[in-house]
Structure formats: C-alpha cells, structure tokens
Amino acid sequence: MDEAAARTPGVVVTYLASMRMWARSAMQYRTSLILVMIYGTFVAGTELAALLVIYSNVQSLGGFSLAEALYIYGTAQAAFFISDLLFTGTEYLGARIRMGTFDALLVRPVGVLPQVFADQFTPRRFCPLISAFGALVAGLVSAPVHWTWLRAVLVPYTLLTGVAVFGAIWVFVGAFQVMVTDASEAMNIVTYGGQFMTSYPLSLYGRNLMLFLTFGIPLGFVNWQPTLYVLGHPDPLGLPTLFRFAGPLFAAALWGVALSAWRGALRHHCSTGS
Amino acid sequence: MIVYALVARQTFRRYVTYRGAMLGGMAANTVFGGIKAFIVTAIWRHKTVIGGYDLRDVLTYTFVAQALIGPMSILTNNLDIPARIRSGDIGTDLFRPVDFQGYWLAQDFGRAGFAILGRSLVPFVAGALLFRVRVPTDPRVWAAFAGALALGMLVSFALRYLAAMSAFWLLDEKGVTGFMNMLTMFFGGLTVPLVLFPGWLGDVARALPWASVILVPVNVFLGKLSGAGLAGAYAFEAAWAAALLALGRLVTTRARRRAVVQGG
Numbered sequence: 414m415d416e417a418a419a420r421t422p423g424v425v426v427t428y429l430a431s432m433r434m435w436a437r438s439a440m441q442y443r444t445s446l447i448l449v450m451i452y453g454t455f456v457a458g459t460e461l462a463a464l465l466v467i468y469s470n471v472q473s474l475g476g477f478s479l480a481e482a483l484y485i486y487g488t489a490q491a492a493f494f495i496s497d498l499l500f501t502g503t504e505y506l507g508a509r510i511r512m513g514t515f516d517a518l519l520v521r522p523v524g525v526l527p528q529v530f531a532d533q534f535t536p537r538r539f540c541p542l543i544s545a546f547g548a549l550v551a552g553l554v555s556a557p558v559h560w561t562w563l564r565a566v567l568v569p570y571t572l573l574t575g576v577a578v579f580g581a582i583w584v585f586v587g588a589f590q591v592m593v594t595d596a597s598e599a600m601n602i603v604t605y606g607g608q609f610m611t612s613y614p615l616s617l618y619g620r621n622l623m624l625f626l627t628f629g630i631p632l633g634f635v636n637w638q639p640t641l642y643v644l645g646h647p648d649p650l651g652l653p654t655l656f657r658f659a660g661p662l663f664a665a666a667l668w669g670v671a672l673s674a675w676r677g678a679l680r681h682h683c684s685t686g687s
Numbered sequence: 688m689i690v691y692a693l694v695a696r697q698t699f700r701r702y703v704t705y706r707g708a709m710l711g712g713m714a715a716n717t718v719f720g721g722i723k724a725f726i727v728t729a730i731w732r733h734k735t736v737i738g739g740y741d742l743r744d745v746l747t748y749t750f751v752a753q754a755l756i757g758p759m760s761i762l763t764n765n766l767d768i769p770a771r772i773r774s775g776d777i778g779t780d781l782f783r784p785v786d787f788q789g790y791w792l793a794q795d796f797g798r799a800g801f802a803i804l805g806r807s808l809v810p811f812v813a814g815a816l817l818f819r820v821r822v823p824t825d826p827r828v829w830a831a832f833a834g835a836l837a838l839g840m841l842v843s844f845a846l847r848y849l850a851a852m853s854a855f856w857l858l859d860e861k862g863v864t865g866f867m868n869m870l871t872m873f874f875g876g877l878t879v880p881l882v883l884f885p886g887w888l889g890d891v892a893r894a895l896p897w898a899s900v901i902l903v904p905v906n907v908f909l910g911k912l913s914g915a916g917l918a919g920a921y922a923f924e925a926a927w928a929a930a931l932l933a934l935g936r937l938v939t940t941r942a943r944r945r946a947v948v949q950g951g
C-alpha cells in the first residue's frame with residue numbers, strides 16, 4: 414500500500430466520523446431533539462393514517478387490497494427513509510454554498526461526498542422508520558402471498574434496490590445544488606415526490622407516466638417491479654419478467670450518471686473564497 | 688389602520704425578492720397536485736359520490752388545496768417571531784407603537800398576498816388544464832370565495848401565531864410549530880381530502896378550526912354554499928378566528944411580562 418493512501422482516511426471512515434460528529438451535536442439540545450423526534454414520528458404516522466382513511470372508503474385501489482397497499486407503502490417509505498438516513502445531507506448543500514461554509518468541507522484532506530452525505534445528520538431521521546416498518550410488517554402478515562424462497566429473498570432485496578435508487582437521486586440533488594444554489598425546493602419534486610409516488614401502486618398513474626417512471630426516472634425499481642412479483646400481480650405495462658429483477662442494473666446506471674454529474678458540478682464550483 | 692396596510696405592503700415587497708424559492712415551491716405544489724389527482728381519480732372510480740363530492744368536485748378540491756399551501760402557509764410556520772426572540776430583535780418589535788399581534792398579522796397578510804399571486808395561480812391553472820375541475824363562472828361565487836379565504840387566513844394566522852409564541856417559553860419552537868403544521872396538514876385536509884374521513888373522525892374534523900383553511904373555502908368555490916349556508920360557514924370561520932385570536936392576545940400579554948430584553 415502506498416503511503417498517501419495509508420494516510421488518507423477511507424470513504425467509510427470519513428462518513429462514519431462525520432455522522433458521529435453531527436449526531437453528538439444534535440444531542441446537545443436534548444429537549445428540542447426529543448420534541449422534534451416525537452413530532453417526526455407523528456408526521457410519518459399521519460401519512461400512514463391517510464392510506465387507511467382512503468381504504469375506509471374503498472376495497473381496492475388500482476387493483477390492490479389494503480394489505481397489499483400496506484406492503485407497497487411500507488417498502489417505499491422504508492427505502493426512502495433509509496436513504497434519507499444515509500444520504501440526505503446533499504439537501505443542505507445549497508445553504509452551505511450560500512453561507513460559504515462548503516469550503517470547510519472542500520479543504521479537509523478527506524473525500525467531499527461522504528462528508529456531504531453525513532451533513533447535519535440527526536437521530537431524528539430514525540423516527541419515520543417506525544411507521545414505515547409498521548406498514549411493511551402489517552402488509553407482509555396480512556397480504557395473501559404465496560411464499561416461496563425467491564419471494565422471501567425479494568423483500569430485503571426490494572429495500573436494498575429502493576435505497577440505491579433513492580441514494581442516486583440524493584447525489585443528483587447534491588450536484589444540482591452546486592450548479593443552482595437555491596434549488597432545494599425544486600428538487601423536492603424528485604425526492605419527496607418520488608417517495609409519495611412510489612408509496613402508492615404505480616398503476617394509478619396511467620400508462621405514459623408508468624413508462625416514464627420505468628425508463629425516464631427509474632422510480633419503478635424502488636419497489637414496484639419486485640413487488641409485482643412478490644404479490645403475484647401481472648405488470649400492467651406487460652414488461653418481461655426479467656424486469657422484476659432488473660432493479661440493481663438500473664440503480665447502478667443511475668449511480669454512474671449521478672456520480673459523473675457530481676464530479677462535473679464540483680469542477681464547475683467556484684468558491685467565493687470567503 | 689394605515690400603518691398595518693403599509694406593513695403588509697412592505698412584507699409583500701420583501702417576498703417579491705425571493706423569487707427562486709417561490710418558483711421551486713410553485714413547481715412542487717403543482718407536481719404533488721398531479722399525483723394526488725391520480726390517486727383521487729382511482730378512489731372515485733369505485734363510487735360516484737363520496738361525502739357529497741363527485742370526481743370533479745374532489746379534483747377541484749385537490750388543486751385548490753395545493754394552491755392554498757402558500758397563502759395559508761400549511762407546511763411551514765412562516766412567522767419570524769422565534770428567530771427574533773433568539774436574536775433579541777423581538778425587543779424592537781415589542782417597543783413598536785403598534786399592536787404586536789396586529790403587526791404580525793399585517794406581515795402575514797402581506798406574505799399571503801404575494802403567495803396568492805406567486806404560488807397559487809400556476810398549480811390551479813395547471814390542474815385545470817390537465818384534469819376536469821370546476822371553475823366558477825358566477826362573479827358572486829368568486830366574491831364569496833374571497834371572503835372565505837380571508838377568514839381562513841385569519842384562522843391560519845391565529846393558529847401559527849400561537850405555535851410561534853411558544854418560543855417565548857421554549858426558545859426552540861421547532862417541536863411545537865412542527866406539531867401545529869402536522870395538525871394543519873391532516874385536519875386541514877391536505878394529506879387526504881376531508882370528505883374521505885370516515886364517520887366520527889369526519890364529524891370531528893369538520894368542527895375543528897382547520898376546516899376553515901381548505902374545506903370551507905373549497906365548498907364556497909364549488910358553489911355548494913350560498914345564502915344561509917354561506918352565512919353559517921362565514922360564522923364558523925369567524926368564530927374560530929375570534930376565539931383563537933383572543934387566545935393569542937392572552938398569550939401575548941403573558942409573553943410581554945415574561946420577556947427580559949437586555950439593553951446594549
């Protein structure tokens with residue numbers, strides 16, 4: 414191993430160290446943190462309640478029963494909030510650039526992206542996982558699934574590909590914010606909009622939008638494609654069965670594009686020097 | 688009175704300078720409206736009328752609700768009181784020869800006025816172009832809608848003011864304001880239309896102040912309320928506004944006694 418590599422901390426070490434630092438900082442204001450954590454848990458709870466309110470009026474939505482909808486909702490929300498836990502620091506980049514504090518991350522002799530991922534990490538981000546996994550477990554228990562080994566493996570696999578797709582989107586958010594500094598609200602369309610869309614069966618959105626969500630922004634691979642296999646539903650688009658398992662391919666491609674966008678954005682970035 | 692009008696105008700102009708955030712918010716409100724429209728369309732496929740609303744009614748509700756996110760400040764508190772308490776600037780506000788609550792109300796109306804122009808029109812027009820919504824043709828309906836909106840804004844302000852004033856005691860208001868925003872989103876009927884709330888939950892939600900924020904203005908917009916019904920709806924909004932603003936005055940008096948401003 415050459416000496417320079419031995420002295421520069423690795424990506425994971427940098428990332429975990431940044432995260433620990435931010436978590437300790439958040440815990441300095443304990444009362445505030447506790448209040449915000451309770452509130453975060455409730456907010457996620459009301460969104461789940463909304464799904465239940467809808468199903469108090471109808472038996473099925475887009476061909477999916479309540480149990481199946483809970484599974485879809487649970488996988489999307491769990492994948493999104495795990496990705497939020499891991500990567501959402503990119504959202505604060507615009508504010509950092511406006512304040513001139515992005516330079517502090519650039520001059521440290523460690524990778525920039527892991528520091529950005531961990532930026533402003535707070536333990537509060539664990540809270541929405543309660544209702545996400547609550548819905549997921551409720552769906553798994555009550556949905557009439559004909560369980561096979563393949564289907565059982567597909568459940569954690571769905572979460573992993575979901576986290577990967579959302580993660581790549583967070584990288585795009587970072588790259589976009591370096592280019593256009595006050596764009597965080599516009600990026601909500603892809604991040605929180607993606608979270609919202611994937612929480613309901615994609616069949617609700619009609620053929621054109623489904624095609625776009627498969628081949629345009631591949632949100633269909635967050636949970637929709639593998640879920641069709643797990644729940645034993647045919648694909649309304651009639652895509653070949655291979656697509657149910659193609660998530661990692663699309664996620665990897667998305668990460669490739671996102672990372673090169675990030676590198677391009679960093680090259681474009683001019684510090685004010687302040 | 689002229690002072691408050693000037694404060695409102697100044698705030699309006701202050702917000703005009705932050706156009707970037709406005710564009711982003713406008714785009715997000717529009718796209719979320721589209722997603723919600725697909726969801727309600729799927730729900731109404733099973734029944735033609737739910738809670739007195741047909742599909743066109745609920746699509747109208749969806750896009751009017753999205754359009755009201757900005758003016759009613761449904762997702763955020765938008766009152767600078769806590770930040771000014773932390774920085775000490777609140778001392779200046781308390782000394783001003785105007786009513787403290789009235790001063791903040793005037794600012795909020797200035798902000799809301801800008802939001803109507805900047806954030807409301809595009810989500811609604813986009814919704815009207817892409818989906819089948821109802822647009823009132825009778826100018827009297829528009830006038831009645833403006834009245835319901837103004838009263839709804841009073842209720843919205845009164846609620847957010849109470850949450851923001853908690854900073855006099857807590858310094859960090861985020862838990863309280865966040866909780867208030869959550870209640871407004873859910874009981875205001877933004878997360879899911881109020882007409883879908885089942886049985887007793889629906890009865891409770893329709894009696895709470897948050898019904899003034901989206902449901903009552905939309906019902907007026909849809910022309911469902913006129914004559915005595917309209918007067919009743921106005922009375923409902925006005926009663927909540929009066930009660931909550933009165934509570935806000937009580938809190939203000941307490942806060943004034945509590946505030947210790949260090950000169951320097």
